[in-house]
Amino acid sequence: MLSAEIPTGTVLATLQAHDNDLENTPNSQFNMTLASQEPALPKIVLQTLTSSTTLYQLSLMGCFDYDKAKQYKVLVIAKDQGTPSLSSTATVNLDIEDSNTYPPIFTAAKYNTEVMEMEFNKEILRMGVTDKDTPNTPASRAVFTILKGNEEGNYKIETDPKTNEGVLYVIKGKDFEKTEITELEISVKNEEKLFKCVDGMPVTNFNPPANSVKVEVKVIDVNDPPVFKKDVEMIYRPENTSPGDLLFTPEVKDEDSDVANMRFELDTETDPAKWVNVDPKSGKITTVKKMDRESSHVINDTYTVVIYAIDDGEPQGTGTCTVVIYLGDMNDNAPYLLTKTAVLCGNTVDRVNVETADIDKPPFAGPFSFSLMGEKELEDLWKFDPTTGHSTSLIRLKRLPHGNYSIPLKIQDQQGLAAEEVFNVVVCDCEGENVCRGRQGWSSRLDSAGIGLIFTGILLFALLLLLSLRCENGSKTFQHIPLNMQYEGNQTLMKYNEEGGGTVNKAKYMIDGFRKSEHGSLSSPIRYSSNRFNDTSNGRGVMSMSGVSHLSRSYSSRSDKHLAEYIDRRLLGLPEDLSDYPEDLPCQYECEGKESDCESLAISQFTDSDFGDKLDFLQDLGPKFNTLSGICQQSMTRKNARL
Structure with a gap:
């Protein structure tokens, strides 16, 4: 394949012939x-x-x-010099490839388009061309160039490889207030240089001007956003400044909106510590809390927030400013121990390391000063060496018993800010690195004498127990009372109606054998024993407990009514100076709850003359009364108790 634009004198083909006759002869x-x-x-x-x-x-x-012929045929003859002369022929076919003989031409004489103000990175126009050369070859592929109107670099043009169109883009926003209409001049040519052949001879110095066209770009006005004087502002403040400190006042301009109608907002996601506030009218940034340089929200000593300026245009325009606050360090943190516990291996070393740190920066941090606190005797047992530095060693001065030691100490930074700490040291013998040996288990042995003493003590205790039971029961004969085992588990003596403390009156009065207590209530003389509670009066009754399986209860013939009348008569005889104490008068208490469905135990207040020993009706009072009924019957039979 030969290009149509190859120059004159170019070798088109090389031919070779051969004769089989004897060499170097005419044949x-x-x-x-x-x-x-x-x-x-x-x-x-x-x-x-x-x-x-x-x-x-x-x-x-x-x-x-190429337009006249796309292929050439050449006939060549080879003839020898022998007698007779012999010859042969060969045909050479030469195929011609198209060259750039036609320039590209725009399909329109002028183009118009428009773009929104400050719009960028957007396609705004496509321009078609025609070319008579063979498609999809360097002779026909178009190359576009912006000749005029793009001095600020707002536009660019590229070739669509599929359609061979010119695609115009806006790559930088155009300000309507500065330019409403932009006129561009765009030219087009081919990748390959133009070539012209006339009557079989090339035309020299053939360089016609490239085809060009005018493109008018109209800028459509839109609401311009506010513009901060600087996109990024740097502010320097010491940490821990008081709330209300003015950090920054923004300077904002807006080409087509009234600044007085502008509002400011804080991007709350950039203020995780909630340290600052933005005035919606002026945009002033003030602190609402103390800013701590050591906070986790501070990165590389900086705290960064973002504010917005929003105008009242349609649609609203928004400007952005990033405010970087550099926080200077202050001596607001005392040194501290990195670890407060150490093991002193008494069998190998005489010291332990004490590591300290301070989250402040120099000169508000180390090296630190170390000293002991507390009692003076500590200085006879321990010391620091060295006494200054970023770390030190706590050295024992004497051999100490094994155990735990709490040592109060003081750590000061370079500026004298001190921290009082307690360092706990475990003194022991170690196995391995800082590992105390385990304690040996305790063991003991008893010889025959010790065992004999134990058995003797047990026998003496049993003997004393039997004697106490003998003395307590005397000549009383106890008879086993059969109980209804079905309900035995419910026999529980419960304490009800505890009335709380009474008056603080300390006086005690005896009223006809009854004792008036410190709290103004009446009670009978009482005596106590180790296993027994006996009320010796003839009041409501006597309860005695001598064991867990025997319960006896007797009742006086004096009824509650008679007893109340008796007490009232005695109280009427009191001196007038004692009747002024209402806490010493009989008190009526509220009902303690609903009465039981069973008949009251007051039914037990009868005499032998009423029923004798016939108490079988008690079996009808309910299953839980069976046990109490049996106890009463046995007691009356044995003691002829008066009910």
């Missing part, structure tokens, strides 16, 4: 000539190589015209 010697060519122009010549008698070349004398 093997031959000549080669060009017999014909189609089409006749441009002229093609056949030339021999001086270095060889069998090689020949076809050369171009002129230029090919």
Whole structure:
């Protein structure tokens, strides 16, 4: 394939012939000539190589015209010098490839488009071209260039490889207030240089001007957003400044809106510590809390917030400013122990390391000063070496018993800010690195004498227990009372109606054998024993407990009514100076709850003359009364108790 634009004199093909007759004789010697060519122009010549008698070349004398012929045929004859002369022919086909013989032409004489103000990175126009050369070849592919109107670099143009169109983009926003209409001049040419062939001969110095077109770009006005004087503002403040400190006052401009109608907002996501506040009218940034440089929200000593300026345009425009607050360090943190416990291996070393730190920066941190606190005796047992530095060693001065030691100490930074700490040291013998040996288990042995003493003590205790039971029961004979075991588990003596403390009156009065207590209540004389509670009066009753399986209860013939009347008569005889104490008078208490469905135990207040020993009706009082009924019957039978 030969290009149509190859220059004159170019070798088109090389031909070689061969004769089988005897070498160096007329029969093997031959000549080669060009017999014909189609089409006749441009002229093609056949030339021999001086270095060889069998090689020949076809050369171009002129230029090919692709539009006239796309293929050329050349007939070549080879003829020897023998007698008779013999010859043969060969046909050479030359295929021609199209060259850039036609320039691209815009499909329109002028183009118009528009773009929104400050819009960028957007396609705004496509421009088509025509080209008579072979499509999708360098001879037809278009190359576009913006000749004029793009001095600020707002636009660019590219070629669509599929459609061969020119695509115009706006890459930087255009300000309507500065420019409403922009006129661009755009040209187009091919990737390959233009070539012209006339009558089989190339046209020299053929360089026609590229086709160009005007493009008018109209800028559509939109609401411009507010613009801060600086996109990023740097502020320097010491940490822990008082709330209300003014950090920053923004300077904002807006080309087409009234600044007085502008409002400011804080991006709350950039203020995780809630340290600052933004005035919605002026945009002033003030602190609402103390800012701590050591906070986790401070990164590399900086705290960064973002504020917005929003105008009242339609649509609203928003400007952004980033405020970086650099916080200077203050001595607001005392040194501290990195670890407060250490193991002192008494069998290997005499000291432990004490590591300290301070989250402040120099000169508000180390090196630190170390000293002991507390009692003076500590200085006879321990010391620091060295007494200054970022760490030290606590050294024992004497051999100490194994155990735990709490040592109060003081740590001061370079500026004298001190912290009082307690360092706990475990003194022990170690196995391995800082690992105390385990304690040995305790063991003991008893010889025969010790065992004998234990058994003797047990026998003496049993003997004393039997004697106490004998003395307590005397000549009383106890008879086992069969109980209803079905309900035995419910026999529980419960305490009800505890009335709380009474008056603080300390006086005690005896009223006809009854004792008036410190709290003004009446009670009978009582005596206590280790296992027994006996009320010796003839009041409501006597309860005695001598064991867990025997319960006896007796009742006086004096009824509650008679007893109340008796007490009232005695109280009427009191002196007038004692009757002024209402806490000493009988009190009526509220009902303690709903009465039981069973008959009251007051039914037990009867005499032998009423029923005798016939108490079988008690079996009808309910299953839980069976046990109490049996106890009463046995007691009356045995003691002839008066009920």
